[in-house]
Amino acid sequence: MAFPFIFESNFETGDASEWTSETDTASQLDFPHYTELARFKKAVPFDGAFAMRAQLVGGTADAFVLQEDMNIAADAVTFAKFPIWFSPDFTGTADDTFALFEFQGAANAIQISMGARIVATTNVINLGIGELAPTSFGAAIERGVWYTVELSITLDDGASDDGTIDIYVTRAGDTEAAAVYATQVASLDQIAATHGVLGIQDHLATTTGTILYGGLVQDDARVFPTTRYRTAPQFSKSGHAFVGPGSIEAASIITEGATDVVKVWDTDTGDIDRTLEPIIELNGGNLLSFSGPRKFTKGCFVELDAGSDPKAQVFLVQGNHHPGHFGPRHHSDPAVRALGIAPRHRG
Numbered sequence: 001m002a003f004p005f006i007f008e009s010n011f012e013t014g015d016a017s018e019w020t021s022e023t024d025t026a027s028q029l030d031f032p033h034y035t036e037l038a039r040f041k042k043a044v045p046f047d048g049a050f051a052m053r054a055q056l057v058g059g060t061a062d063a064f065v066l067q068e069d070m071n072i073a074a075d076a077v078t079f080a081k082f083p084i085w086f087s088p089d090f091t092g093t094a095d096d097t098f099a100l101f102e103f104q105g106a107a108n109a110i111q112i113s114m115g116a117r118i119v120a121t122t123n124v125i126n127l128g129i130g131e132l133a134p135t136s137f138g139a140a141i142e143r144g145v146w147y148t149v150e151l152s153i154t155l156d157d158g159a160s161d162d163g164t165i166d167i168y169v170t171r172a173g174d175t176e177a178a179a180v181y182a183t184q185v186a187s188l189d190q191i192a193a194t195h196g197v198l199g200i201q202d203h204l205a206t207t208t209g210t211i212l213y214g215g216l217v218q219d220d221a222r223v224f225p226t227t228r229y230r231t232a233p234q235f236s237k238s239g240h241a242f243v244g245p246g247s248i249e250a251a252s253i254i255t256e257g258a259t260d261v262v263k264v265w266d267t268d269t270g271d272i273d274r275t276l277e278p279i280i281e282l283n284g285g286n287l288l289s290f291s292g293p294r295k296f297t298k299g300c301f302v303e304l305d306a307g308s309d310p311k312a313q314v315f316l317v318q319g320n321h322h323p324g325h326f327g328p329r330h331h332s333d334p335a336v337r338a339l340g341i342a343p344r345h346r347g
Contacts, residue, residue, distance in 0.1 A: 003236065004309035005223070006078070007069045007196070010215035011050045012239040012270055019065035020195070026061035029054055029199060033269065034243060037212075038340025042144035044333045046083040046172075046214025047228055048240040049268050049299065054200045054211045064199025070218050072103060072111070072193035075157035079222045081150040082198065083172075083214030086125055088144045090209025092118035097134055098203035100127075100211070103153070103193035111190045112153055112165055118207060127181065129167045131188050133202070138169060138181035146172035146214065148225035156190035163188030170225040177224050229331045234313045241300040243268040244339045246328030247317040248300060252289035253282050253310060260284035260307030264314065268299025278303070282312070293317055293325040300328075 009018040014031050016022040022029065030053050037043040037051065045051040054063050072078045084100065096118050103112035115134040116127050125141050127149065128134030141147055148170045156163035165188070169181040198216055217223050233241050234254065241248065253260050263278035272278075280290050284307060304310045317327045330339040 003311065005236065006071075006218040006220065007067055008215070008217045008237050009067070010048060010237050010239050011052050011213070012048050012237065014050045014270065016065050020068045021066045022064075023066065024063045026059050026063065028056060028059070028061065029063040029065075034336055035340040038337045040210070041088050042333070043085075043087065043210070043212065044336045044340075046085070046146050046212070047226070049243050049270065052198070052213040054213075056200065056203060056208045056210070058205050058208055060203060060205050062199070062201040064197050064201060066195055066197050068195045070103065070193070070196030072153065072155045074155055074192050077154050078218060078220060079150065079152055080196070080216065080218045081148055081223050081225070082216040083146050083148045085146045085212040085214075086141070086143045087210035090118075090125065090143055090211070091123055092120055092204070092207040094120050094204055094206040096204045096207045097128075098207065099133065099201040100199070101149075101151075102197045102201070104195055104197055105191045105193050109191065111155070111193045112151070114149065114151055114167065127167070127169055129165045129182060129185050131163075131165075131185065131190070136182045136185050138167070141169070142171075146228070148172070150222065150225070152222065155193065156188055158191065161187050161189040163190045172228055231316045231318060231327070232313060234311060235302045235304060236309070236311045238270070238301070238303045240268060240270070241302055241314050241316065242328035242331060243299040243336060244328060244330035245295075245297050246300065246331075247293045247295045247322070247325035249293055249315040249317050250289065250291045251280050251282060251302075251312065251314045253284055253312055255284070255307070255309065255311045256288055257284045257307045257310060260310035261305040262310060262312040263303045263305050264294075265301045265303060266296045266298050267301045270301050272301070272303060284310070293322040295325060
């Protein structure tokens with residue numbers, strides 16, 4: 001895995017500002033806080049405090065975000081990963097195949113398609129891949145469960161029709177990254193990809209329910225899935241280490257660039273303008289790390305404030321070795337939902 005990534009989004013801004021544009025004529029797309037998601041069965045962000053949500057209520061309008069920095073040159077190899085979740089009430093009364101992510105080229109011509117199908121007679125959801133639309137599908141997935149989708153892509157050289165797509169799908173909680181999920185799609189005739197599109201496209205009005213996205217990373221090597229509710233999370237984008245009260249053991253700048261600045265704030269909304277001062281401030285010039293427990297009451301937000309592609313890590317308190325300091329109290333799906341339903345501490 002090379003760093004910095006070609007592109008990364010985690011939706012921790014609570015909007016589409018990480019993306020070039022948003023298309024949502026039917027108002028199906030938003031970026032809800034965990035307190036909003038808590039109103040719905042089993043709905044929580046993959047990690048952090050926010051997710052992207054597509055709510056299908058009976059129309060056919062596309063709803064997606066687009067990023068122009070997501071490019072693939074002819075004959076190049078690239079990888080993309082993103083977590084995805086289907087609501088327990090996701091259903092279709094007719095067979096439907098739809099797109100969830102695409103790489104597109106000039107004039108929005110589709111070069112890589114990843115999506116899903118729902119079969120009306122069985123109500124089964126399968127994920128799949130293809131060139132213009134998904135054509136190769138894997139085993140059924142569960143509703144109300146997060147999965148990490150990884151795509152391995154070799155783009156056609158422009159003459160040989162030798163483009164390929166592989167897909168890996170790892171269920172949250174699995175201890176190992178999954179092997180290939182569906183049969184490779186090969187012998188593709190493609191042009192260079194100029195942008196990536198994440199969201200729902202080409203669905204029928206008979207397909208309804210909610211889809212959550214947990215962010216996206218594109219890189220020139222496989223990135224691999226990320227464990228949820230980590231005890232030593234790393235950050236290459238600003239984001240929440242946890243929500244609700246808890247303590248961290250230490251924090252550090254990994255990249256050690258002279259101009260890197262990392263600040264750690266007590267908030268679960270990422271709204272540092274409402275917070276008087278950071279709990280911890282590190283810089284690559286003279287303070288690369290901090291050791292000693294620090295308590296947070298609202299949540300722990302790690303801001304990569306300045307520098308050239310800084311990267312940071314925080315270490316959560318484990319056990320009760322420090323009097324008055326404990327790890328995050330809300331570090332599981334049920335606990336985050338409970339906190340979201342009764343958000344007395346937010347800020």
